[in-house]
Amino acid sequence: MSALPSNASLPPLAQPVQELRGVGPERQAQLNRLGLFTVEDLLLHRPRRHEDRRHFRTIAELQLDEPGTTRGKIVALGLKRYRSGTRSIFEIILEDGTARLHCRWWNLPFMQNYFAAGDEVFVFGKPNSLKPRTIDHPETEVIEGGEESFIHVNRIAPVYPLTEGMPQRWLRSLIWRTLEQFGAAIDEPWPELRKPGVKDAAGPAAQYRRLPSRAEAIRALHFPQAMEDLEAARRRLALDEFLTLQRDIQSRRRKFEAKARGLPCAGDNRLMKPFLHQLGFQLTAAQTRVLRELRRDLSGAHPMRRLLQGDVGSGKTLVAACSALMVLESGYNVALMAPTEILAEQHFQTFRKWFAPLGISVELQTGSYKSEIGNRKSECLVVGTHALIESGFALERLGLAIIDEQHKFGVTQREKLLRKGNYPHLLVMTATPIPRTLGLTLYGELDLSVIDEMPPGRGRLKTFVRTADKLPKVWAFVREQLAEGRQAYVVHPRVEETAGGLKAVTTEFANLKTVLAPHAVGLLHGRLKSSEKEQVMAAFRANTIKVLLATPLIEVGLDVPNATVMLIENAEQFGLAQLHQLRGRIGRGAHDSYCILVAAAKNPESQQRLKVLEETTDGFRIAEADLKLRGPGELLGQQQSGLPNFRFGNLAEDGGLVELARELAAMTLAGAKPS
Helix, strand or coil, X not given: CCCCCCCCCCCHHHCEHHXXXXXXXXXXXXXXXXXXXXXXXXXXXXXXXXXXXXXXXXXXXXXXXXXXEEEEEEEEEEEEEEXXXXXXXXXXXXXXXXXXXXXXXXXXXXXXXXXXXXXXXXXXXXXCEECCEEXXXXXXXXXXXXXCHHHCCCCEEEECCCCCCCCHHHXXXXXXXXXXHHHHHCCCCCHHHHCCCHXXXXXXXXXXXXXXXXXXXXXXXXXXXXXXXXXXXXXXXXXXXXXXXXXXXXXXXXXXXXXXXXXXXXXXXXXXXXXXXXXXXXXXXXXXXXXXXXXXXXXXXXXXXXXXXXXXXXXXXHXXXXXXXXXXXXXXXXXXXXXXXXXXXXXXXXXXXXXXXXXXXXXXXXXCCECCCCCCCCCEEEEECHHXXXXXXXXXXXXXXXXXXXXXXXXXXXXXXXXXXXXXXXXEEECCCCCHHHHHHHCCCCEEEEECCCCCCCCCEEEEEEEHHHHHHHHHHHHXXXXXXXXXXXXXXXXXXXXXXXXEHHHHHHHHHHHCCCCCEEEECCCCCHHHHHHHHHHHHCCCCCEEEECHHHHXXXXXXXXXXXXXXXXXXXXXXXXXXXXXXXXXXXXXXXXXXXXXXXXXXXXXXXXXXXXXXXXXXXXXXXXXXXXXXXXXXXXXXXXXXXXXXXXXXXXHHHHHHHHHHHHHHCCCCCC
């Protein structure tokens, strides 16, 4: 084994890549572009795939539109230019004794610099023709002899993500040498978990020990002995990622509880009893159970930190109102933050209607409307948008911060609201059901409550997927519903028309008024002034506007029980969770409701995806499907979510590993005193 690099002040795996043999300034810049700055970064550079170079298809065995790996010798090559040199095609022809293969690259003339007649070449790709056998833009690698050829042939070889100017063989050789040089320096991050324990024969640590060591996993990640070694290596490295995150989450929670004392906010029921009496209906069993959990937290030794999940229409707002009353009874103020002015204003109207008879002041704080709150003597509830976290807003004796539609806010915004008080209680709510795996990762420091029951007395909600050519029948159905006195939402993905051919509310408004005449149609989108938005919404609530044509900004917060139709055009443009949210605007009254998803007929995959919404109204099933289809970054918004970029973990598939990491994190932190 060669000597370690000379930068002895750093641990071996923290050595910069430029210290490695063969890495000059140009190669260093290329590695840096791939996000590889240290030896550890390089060793964790995950291959895009592996090729079993012990077993090849002959060229004659390649099948149309099936990916395959083959090899052959270049017997001809050439570059042809078209149209005064503005277009070109470079082609090599390979032969292996069974057939010939044409490999072509369009408008990449520099490819001629990488090949010479007589070269042996690996090729990976999908043949798009068999007469002659042709692959356009395949992955290729020239087979060279020499002492390191054993790294590239007659083995399972890694194929890495590259950057311009970096050959696959060079990177593979560099990683091989780096493994040889630094393999012994790969330590176990939690050695205590690798020690056998009699009591732990089937417990979390035993599951951890059954996985490869970290050093074994990293070697198998690059150069496995068998294809089945790859998944075990990935699982071990994914578990390390999840465990690091869970330790951080649990450590933060421990430190928080060590220094923060909970405000006594359980209340005395002097407001709660008359409030529940004036509702005129019973809470569901799920709402009652969740309220018991909240009261326990509000009277606990530490500030409440709780996530409330409930499907659209399950009654989260009512639970939030009851928790606010407990805090108000205890002599503290409450702030409720919503992501949009429309939702904030609706909450303001709802809470004012509920709380005014109890003598409680409800104030509104948005970008376009500011209440004069000042130093109020009596307790109050302030409903607002991001305006609540601006430096100019202050609220004395803040006992509870409620955040609605939490996924629309970033972690930083949540912390800004909490800093308006002295460790107030926190309740975050979401109607976007979060798969458990994602919840443990994203909201691991929060306790979880779920309202898993819908209020009685609601009509059935039916969903239909239709293609655009069925629109005439769809509009006829909408007119029937309007004639019966119902109301409808029509959602388009854009405010203004774009090159993609997607429908836009501003261009479709006049057409819709004609199609649905004589029923009044209103227009709602984010570019309207706040006063205009409120005017349209008030008319829709009052049933003077029968149809609301809107962008997806209505996905949260609107509650108009008489609206029984939700028609969404270009539905294939939306995620399943967002469509489920939009669908949640209907089905809130006693009448049956209908959600119609209109999608492009030419895309069978989109049609199949939307069928999930036809089959179920269970938001958690839909969220799980959305997570698998789009991934967590798309589902929640990577920037807002605060999710780390996992190299190896897959939140859509690794639920068991996340659960295991949570248990292991608690074990490693047990007995540790918060610092």
